[in-house]
Amino acid sequence: MATQRKPRRQKAAPKKAAKKGATKKKAAAASADDSQLLTVVAPDGTADAADVDLSDERKLYLYETMVRAREFDRRMLMLQRQGRIGFYGPILGQEAATIGSVAAFEARDWVFPALREGAAAMMRGLPLEIAIAQLIGNDLDRCKGRQMPCHYTFKEGNYYGMSSVIGTQISHAAGAAMAAKIRGDDVVIGGYMGDGATSANDFHAGMNFAAVAKAPCVFICQNNQWAISVPSSQQSNSETIAIKADAYGMPWRRVDGNDVLAVYQATKEAVEFARAGNGPMFLELVTYRRLGHSSSDDPTRYRDEAEVKDWEKRDPVERFRRYLEGEGLWNEDKEAELQDAIAREVNDAIKAAEKGGPTPPEDLITDVYDEPTMQLREQLRDALED
Amino acid sequence: MTEMTLLGAVTDALRTEMRNDDRVVVFGEDVGKKGGVFGATDGIQSEFGETRCFDTPLSECGIIGTAVGMAVYGIRPIAEIQFMDFIYPAFDQIVSEAAKMRYRSGGEYTCPMVIRTPYGGGIRGGHYHSQSSEAYFCHTPGLKVVIPSTAADTKGLLISSIRDEDPVMFLEPKRIYRTHKGEVPDGEHVVPLGKGRVAREGTDCTIVAWGAMVGICEKAADEAAKQGKSIEIIDPRSLVPLDEELILESVKKTGRCLVVYEAPKSCSFGSEIAAIVAEKAIEYLEGPVARVGGFDTPFPYSLEHLYMPDVRRVLKGIEKTFTW
Ligand SMILES: Cc1ncc(C[n+]2csc(CCOP(=O)(O)OP(=O)(O)O)c2C)c(N)n1
Numbered sequence: 001m002a003t004q005r006k007p008r009r010q011k012a013a014p015k016k017a018a019k020k021g022a023t024k025k026k027a028a029a030a031s032a033d034d035s036q037l038l039t040v041v042a043p044d045g046t047a048d049a050a051d052v053d054l055s056d057e058r059k060l061y062l063y064e065t066m067v068r069a070r071e072f073d074r075r076m077l078m079l080q081r082q083g084r085i086g087f088y089g090p091i092l093g094q095e096a097a098t099i100g101s102v103a104a105f106e107a108r109d110w111v112f113p114a115l116r117e118g119a120a121a122m123m124r125g126l127p128l129e130i131a132i133a134q135l136i137g138n139d140l141d142r143c144k145g146r147q148m149p150c151h152y153t154f155k156e157g158n159y160y161g162m163s164s165v166i167g168t169q170i171s172h173a174a175g176a177a178m179a180a181k182i183r184g185d186d187v188v189i190g191g192y193m194g195d196g197a198t199s200a201n202d203f204h205a206g207m208n209f210a211a212v213a214k215a216p217c218v219f220i221c222q223n224n225q226w227a228i229s230v231p232s233s234q235q236s237n238s239e240t241i242a243i244k245a246d247a248y249g250m251p252w253r254r255v256d257g258n259d260v261l262a263v264y265q266a267t268k269e270a271v272e273f274a275r276a277g278n279g280p281m282f283l284e285l286v287t288y289r290r291l292g293h294s295s296s297d298d299p300t301r302y303r304d305e306a307e308v309k310d311w312e313k314r315d316p317v318e319r320f321r322r323y324l325e326g327e328g329l330w331n332e333d334k335e336a337e338l339q340d341a342i343a344r345e346v347n348d349a350i351k352a353a354e355k356g357g358p359t360p361p362e363d364l365i366t367d368v369y370d371e372p373t374m375q376l377r378e379q380l381r382d383a384l385e386d
Numbered sequence: 387m388t389e390m391t392l393l394g395a396v397t398d399a400l401r402t403e404m405r406n407d408d409r410v411v412v413f414g415e416d417v418g419k420k421g422g423v424f425g426a427t428d429g430i431q432s433e434f435g436e437t438r439c440f441d442t443p444l445s446e447c448g449i450i451g452t453a454v455g456m457a458v459y460g461i462r463p464i465a466e467i468q469f470m471d472f473i474y475p476a477f478d479q480i481v482s483e484a485a486k487m488r489y490r491s492g493g494e495y496t497c498p499m500v501i502r503t504p505y506g507g508g509i510r511g512g513h514y515h516s517q518s519s520e521a522y523f524c525h526t527p528g529l530k531v532v533i534p535s536t537a538a539d540t541k542g543l544l545i546s547s548i549r550d551e552d553p554v555m556f557l558e559p560k561r562i563y564r565t566h567k568g569e570v571p572d573g574e575h576v577v578p579l580g581k582g583r584v585a586r587e588g589t590d591c592t593i594v595a596w597g598a599m600v601g602i603c604e605k606a607a608d609e610a611a612k613q614g615k616s617i618e619i620i621d622p623r624s625l626v627p628l629d630e631e632l633i634l635e636s637v638k639k640t641g642r643c644l645v646v647y648e649a650p651k652s653c654s655f656g657s658e659i660a661a662i663v664a665e666k667a668i669e670y671l672e673g674p675v676a677r678v679g680g681f682d683t684p685f686p687y688s689l690e691h692l693y694m695p696d697v698r699r700v701l702k703g704i705e706k707t708f709t710w
């Protein structure tokens with residue numbers, strides 16, 4: 001499974017990445033062609049300095065954000081087990097893919113998330129306690145308790161509020177990018193999806209529309225190998241997900257999704273490519289969903305634990321920490337200090353979020369339309385009257 | 387005032403509002419150079435350019451999906467679906483996305499967009515060029531559903547729909563696209579959504595009808611007048627939001643109610659109107675609420691004349707509210 005590091009750095013927006021031989025079908029075709037993945041930091045934490053184009057400050061930001069996302073997930077899963085929130089979808093193992101890619105966009109660029117990009121809302125400024133209020137569904141929640149957990153919305157941060165319907169946001173991202181182009185705005189749209197979503201009709205529609213319109217959009221697929229219990233090898237007979245972009249005349253890259261610097265750099269180049277008016281680009285971030293699909297799923301029923309163990313060895317947070325240590329940017333003391341600070345931050349946020357009250361009954365009928373209709377008012381009045 | 391067809395009023399509304407608001411864009415299949423298969427966007431691309439009026443790939447799911455993204459981003463998309471019969475690939479985008487955007491984001495994101503589409507029978511279009519599927523959309527909270535029956539209302543309602551802050555299904559009765567002509571105010575002309583109109587005043591029986599059925603009911607009312615029955619016709623103009631008050635007022639006055647529509651009879655929006663009248667005006671009724679609709683069949687080709695409500699069936703429907 002060793003991640004060979006060739007080609008070390010593909011050129012910006014290559015029309016074609018190197019093609020490879022037959023893909024071996026297995027439950028998860030994860031390591032089928034890892035040798036072709038764009039990688040910057042090797043699993044042992046070493047990197048060629050020439051490959052890294054990022055300030056120390058930015059590197060530390062990426063690391064802290066990954067650690068925060070991991071701790072947040074761990075605590076939210078605990079709250080779920082304790083019955084304090086109803087549901088949670090963790091990203092354990094995908095922190096580099098989410099955080100590295102989102103960090104490569106400018107604040108004015110929009111994020112159209114899928115299931116594993118919740119951390120992006122917080123990176124864009126959504127306070128942790130408001131995120132937790134969303135998970136609880138109380139009156140501090142910006143969605144007013146109207147969606148199940150993990151459906152954040154944060155317009156000030158250009159973070160879009162998704163639905164649960166897999167794939168629909170892909171054409172929304174395309175449309176937003178078309179609108180940005182129509183308006184002449186210097187804005188790039190990030191359109192996220194899982195591997196499962198690439199089978200949905202909106203994948204085809206969104207990719208095609210964006211490409212035809214040469215819209216400034218970067219489509220990012222987090223290929224975590226699984227769509228609930230269906231492995232990516234059963235999702236598509238295509239050699240890779242990335243090559244699907246060829247059919248739309250869209251350049252693509254396959255990236256080691258557990259290497260935050262590779263993800264960051266590939267995304268940065270794709271964003272620049274789109275911003276320069278070249279049209280959309282597609283990134284496949286190859287990673288792995290180490291836990292169940294959500295708090296309601298037991299993955300031992302359908303997959304081999306050995307595969308999970310294998311990916312634990314490729315942990316993105318540890319890999320990046322080793323790199324930072326090697327660079328002299330990190331050490332045990334700093335780690336302990338950060339862990340401590342984040343634990344406190346999350347604790348405080350949970351406390352603040354749990355202070356929220358129940359959603360008021362009027363929230364049942366507001367926001368269906370700009371103004372509640374006479375029928376809606378009547379329905380609520382009828383229901384509340386004794 | 388200028389006399390124009392209902393179709394011409396669509397174009398006039400688009401042109402008026404595109405001049406008025408540079409966020410408005412029009413797109414769909416064949417709407418550019420060709421000006422749409424019916425000609426509704428005739429001259430729009432040449433006046434406003436290819437950035438504001440453009441052809442899309444052939445994917446209703448993509449047309450509406452991208453329209454949602456545009457609306458969320460902050461421009462005003464008007465998406466044309468070539469025939470309402472082809473809207474189903476976009477059904478998910480309309481029902482799960484556009485309709486729920488405001489609600490699901492706590493009002494943070496909204497989806498002000500118009501989906502324009504020709505609908506309805508009477509043009510020998512068979513299954514796939516004739517359907518009247520307004521009920522699916524009326525059943526979806528978050529959508530507004532607007533259906534004009536005159537040229538002036540077409541312009542005024544379409545302009546209001548474009549200005550509306552929520553997604554609007556604007557259903558155009560294609561059977562009367564060219565057969566209906568009327569005086570239309572020049573320039574600015576707004577007809578608010580949620581306000582019905584009395585298409586004809588009468589005292590003995592209320593007919594509620596929309597789209598191309600209004601004209602059929604007017605002819606039937608002429609016939610009924612010869613038999614000494616004075617018929618009032620209410621055209622709700624928007625099914626959602628519905629002007630219940632106007633309908634109930636009329637029924638309370640006449641004591642009788644018939645609903646006429648082209649959609650399959652059962653579980654239709656006409657059924658809803660019948661239910662509202664039964665629920666809120668029963669003590670005023672002097673006979674049963676009657677419905678004349680299409681059949682509960684796929685839309686037929688050869689037997690379209692039997693399927694579509696016509697003057698004869700409307701007259702029979704009126705009779706049912708008198709004798710039962
Ligand atoms: C249209 C649709 N079908 C089914 C589901 C149920 N569902 C939720 S997540 C999921 C799998 C998604 O897999 P993927 O796109 O790979 O994303 P991941 O969860 O792996 O991040 C399914 C089938 C859904 N939400 N929407």
Ligand SMILES: [Mg+2]
Pocket residue numbers: 194195196222223224225226227228
């Ligand atoms: Mg997946």
